[in-house]
Amino acid sequence: MTLLRDMCYPTPSELALAARTLADEHPGHARLRRTGTSRGGRPLWLLSVEPSGRPLGAGVLVVAGAHANEPVGGATALALARRVLHDPTTRAGRGWHFVLCADPDGAALHRTPRPHSLLEYHRNFFRPPGPEQPEWAPSLLPPDRLPPETLALTALIDELRPFLQVSLHGTDLGGTWVQLTRDIPGLAEPFAKSAAELRIPVETGASDAAGWPSPGPGIFVMPQPGADAAGAFHPEDTRLSTWYRAHRYAGTTAIVEVPMWASDLVDDPAPHPDPRGALRLLAGRLAADAALVARVRDRVGGAPEPGAAPGTAPGPDPGSQAGTDPGAAALLRAVDWTLALIPRITVEWTGAGAPAEATAAAITSIDAFGRRLSLRAAAMLLRVLRAQGHPAAPGLDRLVTGWCEEFAARFQARRIPVTAQVEHQSRTVLAAYERLVAAAGAKGTDGADGADGAVSA
Structure with missing residues (x-):
């Protein structure tokens, strides 16, 4: 992809154009459809890569661009779509669905396609307030005041009933980590291996997940409904976000964070003296x-x-x-x-x-x-x-x-190439998928829970 070779984050319109090209090149397996309209009148696009015939089990929903200042997700979504298209084993029996940009209005205001420094990144910085963020809005607003981007996303979750939902995020400076709504046993090993190969530090004490259980370095499990949510330094309650909506269908959500600039200071396990x-x-x-x-x-x-x-x-x-x-x-x-x-x-x-x-x-x-x-x-x-x-x-x-x-x-700070950010996110998503599929197989199921077609995770 030229955009990646040039170390450039694609815009929503560029993502849609690339997705349209993929759909035209693979009419039997890929399709692009509009799933809604933003507050500013911009289209919300979903790229689906599906197997021939009837899917055997619930699929995967990948959400990119939920935070305007974290632009790597769209590039990762396209890279994953290409991998799935060219790997019959991965797409066999399951659909993969990619929200190319959950907040195109925010992306239009955050104009940093090719930042070479933190200063350049912040010159055209934008991150909407919490109630205007598609994934966070349900934790901050009553149901009758949710923005259309959130309604489109929740409608997709209800339609697709994913056994795995993935939200692709990023941070300006730090390391990589994964937040899970349920533990995915075995994910820590491939996650750490990928990070090491790509020279991306693992953020072992992420402030976003302060106080949460950690089954492995950089892997954090969110509080469950009814549990004490204390610990994270944020006003939002993750349990009310769109991340937990997949639980209605026995699904699991993984949030994969990757840095634009790395700091090797974020994986120091030594006790702090004070x-x-x-x-x-x-x-x-x-x-x-x-x-x-x-x-x-x-x-x-x-x-x-x-x-x-x-x-x-x-x-x-x-x-x-x-x-x-x-x-x-x-x-x-x-x-x-x-x-x-x-x-x-x-x-x-x-x-x-x-x-x-x-x-x-x-x-x-x-x-x-x-x-x-x-x-x-x-x-x-x-x-x-x-x-x-x-x-x-x-x-x-x-x-x-x-x-x-x-x-x-x-x-x-040292810069992480866009290609490395995309590769690490892609590997982590595929590792989570493979382990959930293997776990379902070990239970002697086809990945479906019979009553509603959802996977038990």
Whole structure:
């Protein structure tokens, strides 16, 4: 694929064009269909690779582009589709379905097709607030206010009843890890082998999965419905996300994370000498950095969504407060969402629930998480200020530049080629698939649960 050889992340339109070409080249096994429309009127595309005849069991649903700032998933989805098309064994009896981009509106605002540095990546950064993210929206909004992207995704899950759902994610700087809604025994070994071969560190203490069981390095199992969800430093409840919807059909969801820039500091298993002291320092720095951004935000004037707070539904774009540019309004909503999260996070880091014991890797991961929060808010705000010619733009530009340089230096960042990111995600998805199929076979089933055609995982 030329896009990968050129080290470039494909856009949603490029993904759709490549998928259309695949469908035209393999009319007996591949098809492309529109499954919905985004809030901005953009198409939501599903590429399906199916066996000849009636499928023998439930299939696989792969979701790319759920987070606008994590663009590798679309390239991985296409690479996987090609592998499945050329491997009759993998597609035998099961359908593979690929959501090419779950949030095309967000992808249109995050314009970093070929970032060569963290600064370049953040120059055109965008990540929507939680209620506007397709997978997270159900954990933050009532059912009657879910965005169309979420409704399209949940309808697909209900239609396909996948025995394996995979969500392809990425991180700016760090390592690779996998989050599972149920354990997949045996996944840790091929996952670690792939990461080692491709020189991608395994993030053994991912802040996204703080406090979750870990059956192997970089593998984390999410809290089950009814269990205590405490531990993760996020406002969303993973159990209410679209990841758990596959459980209605006895399915399992895997979230595969891969870094754009690697840091070998995120897999250090040594005990940290003073986790609570370190968290107090990180909380203080995060609060101070956020205050710098908030002071500039106050100079812009007007909140893009009056009275909004984390957990509220997105409203119409207020042109009076962001010019007439809906992109500026979306950026400001994301800035405000991010800044509103930070006080809650610093309280958690310094509260009684802060861990008394933790690995060096876990504290390092939390350090990176805190840095990216304030940096992302500043980067998105800078985009608005530049477009407006605001006098505060040069000062904020210097702040963003300095933070990017400090982030890269602190974590000894090294770039991971797009090809390696795609290869690692692809291998991990196939390993998860193979182990679930083998487990179903060991139970003496064809992978279906009879009553509803779902696989018991």
